[in-house]
Amino acid sequence: MPHFQPKGGWIEIICGSMFSGKTEELIRRVRRAEIARQHVQVFKPKLDNRYSVSEVASHNGEQTPAEVIERASEILEILRPETTVVAIDEAQFFDAQVADVARILADRGLRVIITGLDLDFRAEPFGPMPLLMAEAEMVDKLHAICVVCAAPASRTQRLINGQPANYTDPVILVGASEVYEARCRDCHKVPGRPELVRNE
Ligand code: TMP
Ligand code: MG
Numbered sequence: 001m002p003h004f005q006p007k008g009g010w011i012e013i014i015c016g017s018m019f020s021g022k023t024e025e026l027i028r029r030v031r032r033a034e035i036a037r038q039h040v041q042v043f044k045p046k047l048d049n050r051y052s053v054s055e056v057a058s059h060n061g062e063q064t065p066a067e068v069i070e071r072a073s074e075i076l077e078i079l080r081p082e083t084t085v086v087a088i089d090e091a092q093f094f095d096a097q098v099a100d101v102a103r104i105l106a107d108r109g110l111r112v113i114i115t116g117l118d119l120d121f122r123a124e125p126f127g128p129m130p131l132l133m134a135e136a137e138m139v140d141k142l143h144a145i146c147v148v149c150a151a152p153a154s155r156t157q158r159l160i161n162g163q164p165a166n167y168t169d170p171v172i173l174v175g176a177s178e179v180y181e182a183r184c185r186d187c188h189k190v191p192g193r194p195e196l197v198r199n200e
């Protein structure tokens, strides 16, 4: 939660592995904002239709209504004049422009709450999340529990037919516990991952 009250608008990020409670925390912050009589609009990408098409839903079954968009710039088009808080779930699925949209809203004085996976199944930075985390005033990294060893989990293991997915597999694969589990750095496996991922 924001420990400090910035002047004007700001951006707060809730990131971490799958099953770490990101959406649960987003819903909690949205509820509290509504209790404080703020006007909240919640957005989510169309890509993610796992539990509900018009709701943001956590793995534990909590949900709140959401506006489904394909591109982050749609937020600027459908923003209501009275809105003071914008929440975006699953931001890793948007393109880099989501960082521009977040900045524009915060510059206008809005509170922007964003959740997303900081890392994909390969443990590589996911989409626009590094940009958003750099731009934000506040970043919370939540942890799940490693299903192998019960340590705090910072990573998401993708399993295909029970086997760790290869480094070269496509990054986007919408799913929940049938394909993914939370793991710590030590138990997380990425067959085919080169030692040096980035060229000089
Ligand atoms: P969650 O963070 O709310 O659990 O949702 C994460 C979504 O991202 C889920 O639909 C699975 C998807 N995903 C990918 O597309 N690629 C990945 O590498 C990972 C880890 C998750
Ligand atoms: Mg979620």
Ligand code: ZN
Residues within 6 Å of the ligand: 146, 147, 148, 149, 150, 151, 183, 184, 185, 186, 187, 188
């Ligand atoms: Zn572990």
